[in-house]
Amino acid sequence: MNKEVLDYVVEKTHGLMNAASCCKEAKEAAQRWLDAVGTDREAEETKKYIAELEADIVTVDGLIQVAESEMGVKIFGAEKAKEVAAHGREIKAAGAVYCDCPACQAVEAILKKKDEMLS
Numbered sequence: 001m002n003k004e005v006l007d008y009v010v011e012k013t014h015g016l017m018n019a020a021s022c023c024k025e026a027k028e029a030a031q032r033w034l035d036a037v038g039t040d041r042e043a044e045e046t047k048k049y050i051a052e053l054e055a056d057i058v059t060v061d062g063l064i065q066v067a068e069s070e071m072g073v074k075i076f077g078a079e080k081a082k083e084v085a086a087h088g089r090e091i092k093a094a095g096a097v098y099c100d101c102p103a104c105q106a107v108e109a110i111l112k113k114k115d116e117m118l119s
Contacts, residue, residue: 001046005116010034016106026056026103046117057107058099064088 036045067085
């Protein structure tokens with residue numbers, strides 16, 4: 001991958017890792033990828049990192065579904081769950097495909113560079 005793409009993905013990866021909404025698995029995959037950059041493990045870890053990101057990104061429909069579930073109430077609390085569901089419907093109406101939390105935004109940005117990362 002060229003330096004411009006690498007620098008971009010590294011920056012977004014740090015943003016992902018610093019996001020409160022980033023899950024443990026994504027943080028671990030991100031760190032493994034960062035540790036592998038410039039080594040003979042980079043290509044393999046890039047594939048694993050992309051696979052983890054693809055598994056972790058939350059669609060806006062998934063966000064709404066979770067927020068409106070019992071699990072959503074447990075995660076967010078009753079009032080916040082309603083707000084999250086309403087927010088999800090709002091961003092979906094505006095054309096969003098994915099959740100707009102900081103972690104999902106970082107993942108979406110990284111995945112837009114997927115082909116360049118793999119080349």
